[in-house]
Amino acid sequence: xxxxxxxxxxxxxxxxxxxxxALALQIGFRAWQPAAKIDPQDLxxxxxxxxxxLAALGERAATGRLAMLYLQAFDYGATNPTPYRRLDYRxxxxxxxxxxxxxxxxxxxxxxxxxxxxxxxxxxxxxxxxGFIEREFLVDPDRRWPWLAHAALLAKHRLxxxxxxxxxxxxxxxxxxxxxxxxxxxxMEAFILxxxxxxxxxxxxxxxxxxxxxxxxxxxxxxxAARLKALEERLAREPH
Amino acid sequence: xxxxVFIRLALLEARRGGLAWLAVLCVVGGVAxxxxxxxxxxxxxxxxxxxxxxxxxxLSAVFILTAHVVSSVRREVDERRLELMLALPLPRATQYLGxxxxxxxxxxxxxxxxxxxxALWAPLPAVLAWCASLGCELALVAAAALxxxxxxxxxxxxxxxxLGLYLLARTITTLQAxxxxxxxxxxxxRRMASAAMDGIALLLPALDRVTxxxxxxxxSPRAPVLxxxxxxxxxxxxxxxxxxxVDFQRRAP
Numbered sequence: 001x002x003x004x005x006x007x008x009x010x011x012x013x014x015x016x017x018x019x020x021x022a023l024a025l026q027i028g029f030r031a032w033q034p035a036a037k038i039d040p041q042d043l044x045x046x047x048x049x050x051x052x053x054l055a056a057l058g059e060r061a062a063t064g065r066l067a068m069l070y071l072q073a074f075d076y077g078a079t080n081p082t083p084y085r086r087l088d089y090r091x092x093x094x095x096x097x098x099x100x101x102x103x104x105x106x107x108x109x110x111x112x113x114x115x116x117x118x119x120x121x122x123x124x125x126x127x128x129x130x131g132f133i134e135r136e137f138l139v140d141p142d143r144r145w146p147w148l149a150h151a152a153l154l155a156k157h158r159l160x161x162x163x164x165x166x167x168x169x170x171x172x173x174x175x176x177x178x179x180x181x182x183x184x185x186x187x188m189e190a191f192i193l194x195x196x197x198x199x200x201x202x203x204x205x206x207x208x209x210x211x212x213x214x215x216x217x218x219x220x221x222x223x224x225a226a227r228l229k230a231l232e233e234r235l236a237r238e239p240h
Numbered sequence: 241x242x243x244x245v246f247i248r249l250a251l252l253e254a255r256r257g258g259l260a261w262l263a264v265l266c267v268v269g270g271v272a273x274x275x276x277x278x279x280x281x282x283x284x285x286x287x288x289x290x291x292x293x294x295x296x297x298x299l300s301a302v303f304i305l306t307a308h309v310v311s312s313v314r315r316e317v318d319e320r321r322l323e324l325m326l327a328l329p330l331p332r333a334t335q336y337l338g339x340x341x342x343x344x345x346x347x348x349x350x351x352x353x354x355x356x357x358x359a360l361w362a363p364l365p366a367v368l369a370w371c372a373s374l375g376c377e378l379a380l381v382a383a384a385a386l387x388x389x390x391x392x393x394x395x396x397x398x399x400x401x402x403l404g405l406y407l408l409a410r411t412i413t414t415l416q417a418x419x420x421x422x423x424x425x426x427x428x429x430r431r432m433a434s435a436a437m438d439g440i441a442l443l444l445p446a447l448d449r450v451t452x453x454x455x456x457x458x459x460s461p462r463a464p465v466l467x468x469x470x471x472x473x474x475x476x477x478x479x480x481x482x483x484x485x486v487d488f489q490r491r492a493p
Contacts, residue, residue: 005490012489015333019486022479029475030442033468035416069418 043074043087046094049101056102064103068112071095089125092117093132100136105143110136111220114147115227118154130155134168141175148172149185153201156192165192202231242330243338250312250342251349259308259346263353266300271357290361290456297354298374298451302381302406305350309343309385310398317390326491336488340386340481347378362456369460373451376473380445381406383480391487408440409447416441445476 047055056063074087096109096117110133118129130151137148148168156165169188176186184191184204191201254260273296274289316322325335355371362370384405388398419430419437450469455461461469 008490010490011486015482015486015489018482022475022482025475026445026479027442029472030444030446033446033472070414072418 043071043091043095045091046098049098052098052102060103061106064099064106065108067095067099067102068106068108071099072112087117087125089117089128093128096132097136104140107144107147110144110147114150114154115223118151119158123159126154126159130159130164130168134171137171138175141172142178142181145172145176145181145185149188149205152188152192153205157197157201162192197235202228242334243341246335246338247342247345250339250346253312254308254346257308257312259304262304263350266297266304267353267357270297270354271360274357274361286361287457290358291453293361294358294370294453294456297358298377298453301347301350301354301374301378303403305343305347305378305381306385306399306402306406308346309382310389310395310402313339313386313389314395314398332489332491333485336386336390336485337481340383340484343382343386344379344477347382348375351375351378358456363459366456366460369466370451370455373455373466373469373473376470376477377447377451380447380473380477380480383477383484387480387484387487390484390491405444406447409444411448412437412441412444413446413448445472447473 052063052067053060071092096113100106100109113129113133113136118126118133120126120129133147133151137144137151141148149172152165152168152172155161155168166189169192172188173186191204270293274293277289277292278285316325326332351371351374354374355367358370359367381402385398385402388401388405392398392401416434416437419434449465450473452461460466
């Protein structure tokens, strides 16, 4: 692998100047170019799950997660006061559905749907996302119950729609049978009807998720804890 | 003129190596695939043909040129023909840049050849813009392949490095967007990763902005956009050429 080389000092000065000039030109040109900006309107239509499966070349789990990372890049500028508010939610739902169809065991699309996109301040968009979570929950209730439980809390506290929250809670009770589903989730309706504020409910739910083993990933636990803290700060600012 | 001799040698080697046949095969394959797409697409048939074939031909051109440059240069080095050339009374800069010019001309030929079938499905101005962009992109690819083939001693490592650089340059903008995402915990590590991505991006060409299939679908790019794309490729090709020249000047004897 080694080869005889002349010392660097033997090179003509004009060559060093040319190298420095070319490097400076490259860095200057790239720095001058406007930063790539992904506009929310640029979210393209979602490919059907069959196309994603074809493109995955057998690596469905990896492709599903790559697609989620790609999807997350939209509206990542976070320059708008409420992130994701400007996204085309119908397209977003198509994307999430296709990705979930690609790898039905992945929780990533529903995590993003419940914890990120459904928490938008735009009620119409939030309801679209909650509807998606409900539909997908019914496909695999024992695995996807945490997201409908969160949807029930959002319906009660963010949308102030108690009827919707109770419907989600009833579906949770009716369809979940796995032994690892915590008691509070099986009796979600009572949990919903209890007189507690959003923060208390969120604390109980997060604690339940952690103790039930539904949240194992450290990054996810950190993310949820950060959300809880943000909720605490928001409620502290709001007048009682 | 010595540079013209090197260009002629590069073209002669490509012809004898069957590169022209490979290019024709790609074009024929592209046209056949276009006909197949026309049979199965139920909407936007022309757009689907143009987009899929353009993306496929672009990748084919990059791979063919990279493989050709790397194998050609490594063969020349391994058979000690390069040492013989170095013994000739020719400046090294002429030798290196002459070789590069030969490969660039080859890349331009490939770009023209691969653009021809696209005229079947896309308007001519858009095809011309796409062709010019692919030509500049292939000039960059040729410079990168020549640089790595001269610097690295094995075909596989040189090929891997060339294609790795290309892949990174095509994906760096997406990586930057992902690294800057607000969902990830805001920590020192994350900020460092994001800054590292931005730093790496400064040292790479923005290949995701050149030779875009959407030009063929939705009309030619505006002149400043096309000019920025072409300039970006040429600047980076020049940087690689000078870097390669530095390495070539150090080569003994």
